Amino acid sequence: MSEYTPLESLGEFGLIRRLQENLENTQPSTVVGIGDDAAVLEPGQKQIVVSTDMLVENVHFDLTFCPLKHLGYKAVAVNVSDIAAMNAIPTQIVVSLAIGARYTVEAMEELYAGMRLACENYKVDLVGGDTTASRGGLVISITALGEVEKGKAVLRSTAQVNDLICVTGDLGGAYLGLQLLEREKQAYLADPETQPELEGKDYVVGRQLRPEARMDVIHELRELGVHPTAMIDISDGLGSELLHICSQSRVGANIYQDKLPADQQTLETAEEFKLDPVTCILNGGEDYELLFTVKMADYEKIRNHPDITIIGNITDAGEGVKLVTPSGNAFPIKAQGWNHFG
Amino acid sequence: MSEYTPLESLGEFGLIRRLQENLENTQPSTVVGIGDDAAVLEPGQKQIVVSTDMLVENVHFDLTFCPLKHLGYKAVAVNVSDIAAMNAIPTQIVVSLAIGARYTVEAMEELYAGMRLACENYKVDLVGGDTTASRGGLVISITALGEVEKGKAVLRSTAQVNDLICVTGDLGGAYLGLQLLEREKQAYLADPETQPELEGKDYVVGRQLRPEARMDVIHELRELGVHPTAMIDISDGLGSELLHICSQSRVGANIYQDKLPADQQTLETAEEFKLDPVTCILNGGEDYELLFTVKMADYEKIRNHPDITIIGNITDAGEGVKLVTPSGNAFPIKAQGWNHFG
Numbered sequence: 001m002s003e004y005t006p007l008e009s010l011g012e013f014g015l016i017r018r019l020q021e022n023l024e025n026t027q028p029s030t031v032v033g034i035g036d037d038a039a040v041l042e043p044g045q046k047q048i049v050v051s052t053d054m055l056v057e058n059v060h061f062d063l064t065f066c067p068l069k070h071l072g073y074k075a076v077a078v079n080v081s082d083i084a085a086m087n088a089i090p091t092q093i094v095v096s097l098a099i100g101a102r103y104t105v106e107a108m109e110e111l112y113a114g115m116r117l118a119c120e121n122y123k124v125d126l127v128g129g130d131t132t133a134s135r136g137g138l139v140i141s142i143t144a145l146g147e148v149e150k151g152k153a154v155l156r157s158t159a160q161v162n163d164l165i166c167v168t169g170d171l172g173g174a175y176l177g178l179q180l181l182e183r184e185k186q187a188y189l190a191d192p193e194t195q196p197e198l199e200g201k202d203y204v205v206g207r208q209l210r211p212e213a214r215m216d217v218i219h220e221l222r223e224l225g226v227h228p229t230a231m232i233d234i235s236d237g238l239g240s241e242l243l244h245i246c247s248q249s250r251v252g253a254n255i256y257q258d259k260l261p262a263d264q265q266t267l268e269t270a271e272e273f274k275l276d277p278v279t280c281i282l283n284g285g286e287d288y289e290l291l292f293t294v295k296m297a298d299y300e301k302i303r304n305h306p307d308i309t310i311i312g313n314i315t316d317a318g319e320g321v322k323l324v325t326p327s328g329n330a331f332p333i334k335a336q337g338w339n340h341f342g
Numbered sequence: 343m344s345e346y347t348p349l350e351s352l353g354e355f356g357l358i359r360r361l362q363e364n365l366e367n368t369q370p371s372t373v374v375g376i377g378d379d380a381a382v383l384e385p386g387q388k389q390i391v392v393s394t395d396m397l398v399e400n401v402h403f404d405l406t407f408c409p410l411k412h413l414g415y416k417a418v419a420v421n422v423s424d425i426a427a428m429n430a431i432p433t434q435i436v437v438s439l440a441i442g443a444r445y446t447v448e449a450m451e452e453l454y455a456g457m458r459l460a461c462e463n464y465k466v467d468l469v470g471g472d473t474t475a476s477r478g479g480l481v482i483s484i485t486a487l488g489e490v491e492k493g494k495a496v497l498r499s500t501a502q503v504n505d506l507i508c509v510t511g512d513l514g515g516a517y518l519g520l521q522l523l524e525r526e527k528q529a530y531l532a533d534p535e536t537q538p539e540l541e542g543k544d545y546v547v548g549r550q551l552r553p554e555a556r557m558d559v560i561h562e563l564r565e566l567g568v569h570p571t572a573m574i575d576i577s578d579g580l581g582s583e584l585l586h587i588c589s590q591s592r593v594g595a596n597i598y599q600d601k602l603p604a605d606q607q608t609l610e611t612a613e614e615f616k617l618d619p620v621t622c623i624l625n626g627g628e629d630y631e632l633l634f635t636v637k638m639a640d641y642e643k644i645r646n647h648p649d650i651t652i653i654g655n656i657t658d659a660g661e662g663v664k665l666v667t668p669s670g671n672a673f674p675i676k677a678q679g680w681n682h683f684g
Contacts, residue, residue, distance in 0.1 A: 013677070031389060032497065035590070037427035037574060038393035038488070040495045043385060047373060051380035052470060052485060054438040058477045085379035096396040096483045128394055135400045136478025141438045143394060143485035146380070153382045155374065232379060248377070335355070 005105035007133075015105060016131050019112045025125040027091045029147065032127075039127035041092060046147040051082035053144075057100070057137030064188075065181040068107055070209045071140075072114025078235065079144035080122045081213035081288045085233035087154035088146035090215070092127045093119070096141040098134035111140075122215060152227070154292070159230035159249035163293035163314040166228075168217045168307050170261040171238055172277065175284025176269040177201070177208030203265045211288040217307055218290075224301045231292035237283040239333045241291050243321055252319035255312030255333075258326045282323065282333070347447035349475075357447060358473050361454045367467040369433045371489065374469075381469035383434060388489040393424035395486075399442070399479030406530075407523040410449055412551045413482075414456025420577065421486035422464045423555035423630045427575035429496035430488035432557070434469045435461070438483040440476035453482075464557060494569070496634070501572035501591035505635035505656040508570075510556045510649050512603040513580055514619065517626025518611040519543070519550030545607045553630040559649055560632075566643045573634035579625040581675045583633050585663055594661035597654030597675075600668045624665065624675070 007015060025033045032040035041048075055061055055075050063071075076093060083090040095115065099108065119126050124144070184196040198205055213233075221228065230249055232241045238260075246253050260281045270277040293314055294302065302308050312324075322330040349357060367375045374382035383390075397403055397417050405413075418435060425432040437457065441450065461468050466486070526538040540547055555575075563570065572591055574583045580602075588595050602623045612619040635656055636644065644650050654666075664672040 032495065036497050036499070037424040038391040038430070038486075040428070040490075041390040041392060042492065043390065048383040048385065048390060049380040050383060050434070050436055050470060050485075050487065052436040052438050052472050052483075054440055054472045054474055054481075054483060056440045056474055056476050056481075059440075059475050082379040086382070088380070092392070094392055094394040094485055096394050098396055098398045098401075098481055128392060130394050130396045130483075132396055132398055133401050134398050134478070134481070136476070139396075139398075139440055139476070139481050139483075141394075141396060141472075141481075141483035143392075143436055144380075145392065148382070150384065153374065155378050157378070 007099065007103060007105060010105055012131060015108065018105065019108060023126055025127070026123060027125045029091055030125045030127055033125060034128050039092065039094070041145070043147055045150065047150050047153060049083055049086045049088040049146045049148060049153060051079060051144050053079045053082065053142055055140040057139065062185070064185050066209055068110040069114035072111040073118045073210055075140045075142055076115050076118035076122065076124070077211055077213045078288060079142045080124065080215065081233040081235070083144050083146035084213050084215050084218050085231050085290060086146065086148060087152060087218060087228065087231060088148035090122050090124045090144055090146040092125045092145045094128040094143050095126060096130040098132050098139040100134045100137050103138065122213065154228045154231040156230055156232050156245050157248035159245050159251050159293040159314050161251055161314050161316055162296055163229050164296060164299060164310050165253060165255060165293055165312040165314060166302065166308050166310050167234070167238065167261060167289055167291050168214045169287065169289040170263045170266065171234065171287050171289060172262050172270070172280035172284045173204045173207035173266045174211060174286035175280050176266050176273070177204035177206070179273050180205060180269065181208060201265065201269065203263055204269050207287065211286065213288060214290045220305070226294055226298045226301050228292035228294055231290060234287050234289045234291050235285055237285045238291065239282045240335050242333060243335050245291065245293070246321045250317050252315040252317050253312055253321045254315055254319070254324050254330065256324050259309060259311040261309040349441065349445060349447060352447055354473060357450065360447065361450060361473070365468055367469070368465060369467045371433055372467045372469055375467060376470050381434065381436070383487070385489055387492065389492050389495060391425055391428045391430040391488045391490060391495060393421060393486050395421050395424065395484055397482045399481065404527070406527050408551055410452040411456035414453040415460045415552055417482045417484055418457050418460035418464065418466070419553055419555045420630060421484045422460070422466065422557065423575040423577070425486050425488035426555050426557050426560050427573050427632060428488065428490060429494060429560060429570065429573060430490035432464050432466045432486055432488040434467045434487045436469060436485050437471040439471070439473050440481040441473065442476045442479050445480065464555065496570045496573040498572055498574050498587050499590035501587050501593050501635040501656050503593055503656050503658055504638055505571050506638060506641060506652050507595060507597060507633070507635055507654040507656060508644065508650050508652050509576070509580065509603060509631055509633050510559045511629065511631040512605045512608065513576065513629050513631060514604050514612070514622035514626045515546045515549035515608045516553060516628035517622050518608050518615070519546035519548070521615050522547060522611065523550060543607065543611065545605055546611050549629065553628065555630060556632050562647070568636055568640045568643050570634035570636055573632060576629050576631045576633050577627055579627045580633060581624045582677050584675060585677050587633065587635070588663045592659050594657040594659050595654055595663045596657055596661070596666050596672065598666050601651060601653040603651040
């Protein structure tokens with residue numbers, strides 16, 4: 001094991017120097033990056049959006065099957081996803097890590113490699129952070145900042161009756177990827193000679209291990225001249241997020257079961273696990289797609305967009321929030337978001 | 343125990359609602375506070391400073407002797423201290439918590455009560471966060487934002503030869519407070535009937551449990567028309583922070599042992615523990631005072647300030663960073679900052 005460097009051999013300052021060397025800032029608003037008591041930013045006339053997300057070992061991720069580089073990428077992507085959900089452009093992140101004693105310097109470099117790759121892809125500067133020990137597992141806390149033209153931020157609370165309800169991409173994949181990975185972990189624990197059976201499952205496994213924030217759709221909506229009336233990212237599940245929009249906007253909604261977008265591999269994997277695919281699509285979390293509403297007048301602009309599906313419409317608050325089946329029955333949608341305390 | 347509410351009875355959303363109800367925003371730059379994917383801020387012509395600090399149970403705090411309300415206050419204060427050290431005014435924070443299973447709703451309300459009090463005292467808006475479970479202890483990650491006029495942020499890297507070196511308040515108290523609390527903890531563990539012997543030790547215990555960020559000095563320096571040339575807050579210890587300023591500014595420094603400010607209770611407690619008081623002052627962390635440099639020309643403006651002590655001067659890089667004893671001997675200062683991985 002002599003090729004691994006224990007954390008205590010570098011110390012706190014040494015580790016920080018190692019992880020953060022050669023960080024380059026590319027955002028015009030970054031005036032002072034990492035290395036002082038605080039970073040200095042200059043957004044000019046723009047508004048700033050700020051969001052924070054924490055990932056905790058064995059609550060949000062399991063290093064048995066989650067490579068550290070993917071984890072680093074995901075930790076950044078889920079924060080960028082919150083910035084996207086405000087219709088803003090991500091610009092900077094600060095990263096705090098609490099690191100358990102069993103981690104090596106090389107493991108932290110892998111994690112940082114994933115974070116750097118995500119920073120490159122999303123054009124975000126890593127401008128600060130804190131690195132400390134943990135008596136337990138790894139904790140990753142990231143705060144992301146973004147910029148948006150004054151008055152252009154899109155909230156959860158501004159959906160209007162008759163707006164169209166849209167989602168990006170497809171849903172349920174990340175949840176079924178997790179089921180697969182958990183199954184293979186159990187098989188491995190029962191018999192370490194077992195080879196993982198993940199062939200033909202790249203898509204759903206990838207959805208779980210390395211989600212992308214839908215910044216592409218944010219840029220495309222701007223090009224199409226479509227300004228969403230309300231927006232949220234789907235981290236807890238479509239049903240739960242739709243309820244957030246409806247309660248904060250004081251409206252109801254109908255969404256149509258036969259419009260809900262799912263990948264073929266998601267449907268096949270649900271069948272394999274004898275899970276109801278509609279439940280997986282509605283309540284499976286972590287797809288990090290966007291749920292948003294647009295005015296009816298924007299229908300023509302988005303109807304043929306390959307990454308956007310119109311799944312329903314906003315109704316009066318009195319109508320409730322409902323799933324309409326192909327046979328025309330309507331069932332109320334209930335919150336099924338993750339409860340980590342359960 | 344029926345008066346305590348287990349976390350799982352409220353669930354994640356319920357807990358967040360309970361902790362964050364009635365939060366009021368007072369900063370003009372807060373456009374949208376808590377409750378959406380991200381907060382929206384509008385700093386106008388000002389620059390933004392951003393800093394983040396993580397507190398981990400049994401690494402940074404010990405709940406045996408640290409009341410949760412004080413901990414909440416301290417978690418905000420140490421972040422505000424970083425903003426102060428940039429010569430900026432704190433405006434917003436976002437708070438992420440990972441909460442172990444043994445915590446109750448009431449315990450988290452205590453923690454939040456301390457954070458709210460700090461937000462009131464420092465005039466900071468709590469505009470967002472994330473709350474999740476932890477498989478281990480409590481982790482508190484706070485990111486603080488502040489505002490500063492363009493070009494007025496004070497970095498670590500801009501001290502100049504011949505500048506005066508100043509510190510606020512007094513040093514070493516927080517470290518000796520920790521020694522006392524650790525001693526009483528051991529006594530209690532050995533014999534739970536023991537009464538803690540903390541009489542006459544309010545000052546040093548208070549320095550450890552409830553430090554204040556020196557925003558008062560930031561405001562007073564502005565009123566005096568004194569613009570520090572470099573600044574850092576003293577979280578790891580005077581010696582370590584002075585080395586940061588000197589290495590980042592590429593200068594040396596002499597500080598004078600007989601100028602180092604300490605409270606009488608600090609000196610007495612050091613003697614009681616048979617610790618060298620100079621070592622406690624130089625290497626004891628967590629006082630959250632400010633270490634800064636000013637031009638010689640500002641001497642008259644600050645020499646009689648009751649909360650500022652001039653402890654030395656900046657020299658050429660070749661001179662090194664030294665402590666000068668009353669007898670005129672000079673010893674190089676070495677980094678003795680906390681290493682949580684040690």
